[in-house]
Amino acid sequence: MPLPRTRGKALRQRLAELRGPDVPAKALDARALAALAANPGCRRRAILDGAGVDKAALASALGAPSVFGQSQFAFTRGNAFEAKVKADGGAELLRLAHEKLDRTAEPPVGARVPDLTASGPEGRTARTALALREAAGAPGTWTLLDHPMLALDVAGSPAFLEPDAVVVHPDGGWTVVEIKSFPMLDGSADPAKVGAAARQAAVYVLALEEVAAHLDPPPEVRHRVLLVCPKDFSNLPTASAVDVRKQRAVTARQLARLTRVQDIADTLPAGTCFSPELPAADLTAAVESVPATYAPECLSACELAFHCRGRSRESGAVTTLGRSVRAELGGLTTVDTVLAAAHDETGDPSDPTVTALRRAARLRAEALAGLPPRTQAPGESSCP
Structure with a gap:
């Protein structure tokens, strides 16, 4: 259903502010739209694509240029x-x-x-x-x-x-x-x-x-x-x-699952702008103000994938390991919490995920303990 004319005009003005002054909108083509539909939970991509932001230029300005795209x-x-x-x-x-x-x-x-x-x-x-x-x-x-x-x-x-x-x-x-x-x-x-x-x-x-x-x-x-x-x-x-x-x-x-662009824009701090001309610190803060849902599949579908992967690794998010791993880990969202649960340091013992992790850690320890000492092959360096 199309937006009412007054609301649609206000939305267009808001999206123009997010792109930056005098920055033309980048058209959302079918290839980008198919990639967006494949990751509907990523609010960052939804608002950037909806506002017509050039994500390739944005990634370069953030110091994480992408090689994604057609030669x-x-x-x-x-x-x-x-x-x-x-x-x-x-x-x-x-x-x-x-x-x-x-x-x-x-x-x-x-x-x-x-x-x-x-x-x-x-x-x-x-x-x-x-x-x-x-x-x-x-x-x-x-x-x-x-x-x-x-x-x-x-x-x-x-x-x-x-x-x-x-x-x-x-x-x-x-x-x-x-x-x-x-x-x-x-x-x-x-x-x-x-x-x-x-x-x-x-x-x-x-x-x-x-x-x-x-x-x-x-x-x-x-x-x-x-x-x-x-x-x-x-x-x-x-x-x-x-x-x-x-x-x-x-x-x-x-x-149909995508959050409306207007709803995402309303949650952003006043003055948020994604213009590549902004200082790196301001641009990073603007991008990080919108949550992303990174997965390894993003590397072949989104220009911001390298930036989001770096942030995901810094936070230790399990999504870096893939959507299937993330789905198996339930409420454990970081690598540190997964390791802590596996080593019986934290976690609810009644949680099936925690139980499975502890059993896997125990089996791994038993398997490693039963291995004979590894001998160094001739000519092999002793350095790890």
């Missing part, structure tokens, strides 16, 4: 491949959509490719919605939307998303198209990369469903997306249909 070479290669796929009015792209998703339909000859040019993200979003409405009112034809703009409410703040393409089928159904530069070898691609693409496409599916909900009757937003990649080691495009129902359900559930 310039991969970016250039991806753009060149996408241009090849969409050449000639998207003829090859539509052929792949017909072959992989809709063979019973008429071949996509003379497909419509509407102009989606407009001013600003709001204008492009409205122009995309109009093009989709027009396509829904013209059944029997193929329509290709090249880089449409979609909007999705994220924790009370709008996120503008730009999929590579959306195909409207002759029966009126809508399909998201993801174009990636990693190869498909013998018809299959790296499962990890396909999974990441599926999570990203699921965000676009959710945004498309928001548009479809305002049409009568609402068109079908298909949950099988078209993944287009280079074939083997060539630059020729091939495609595969990827079912994203699971990723869509998980992403929708995680986004």
Whole structure:
């Protein structure tokens, strides 16, 4: 549900203050949104992404620059491949959509490719919605939307998303198209990369469903997306249909769990600002005023991961060891308390977690006591 106009304006002003004077907002893309949904408990990432803060610049200013992100070479290669796929009015792209998703339909000859040019993200979003409405009112034809703009409410703040393409089928159904530069070898691609693409496409599916909900009757937003990649080691495009129902359900559930950006902003001290131009001490204090939920998975998904990992290690938080370990330890949140409980120094003996730790410590001690003295191998240094 959109915010009332006055409240929405106040929120935008507050988020601009958090970014800093004259600092432009960094758009929240689907990749970042999928990563945010994967860690909904991190209030720090939620407010920084909601405010449009450039986390890469912020991490550098904090002295913990991240190598996270796409290389310039991969970016250039991806753009060149996408241009090849969409050449000639998207003829090859539509052929792949017909072959992989809709063979019973008429071949996509003379497909419509509407102009989606407009001013600003709001204008492009409205122009995309109009093009989709027009396509829904013209059944029997193929329509290709090249880089449409979609909007999705994220924790009370709008996120503008730009999929590579959306195909409207002759029966009126809508399909998201993801174009990636990693190869498909013998018809299959790296499962990890396909999974990441599926999570990203699921965000676009959710945004498309928001548009479809305002049409009568609402068109079908298909949950099988078209993944287009280079074939083997060539630059020729091939495609595969990827079912994203699971990723869509998980992403929708995680986004619903996100604390509203307005609620997080209201808890921050007056004058809080995340501008990279601030002195390091002030910037560190501002970042630390928002709690983070670090996990090792953040290293591949967030520019602030190195900073948060360092703080997590300094505090001895067990989350540094991974979410699964954290879940097993219950109310024991630091490494020191875990070790103290294992050595019978603190902890409730009736706590199953404490009991398991003490038993594990006892078994370890017995196993080490039963080992024969270790002899030094020839040539081995005696230094530890």
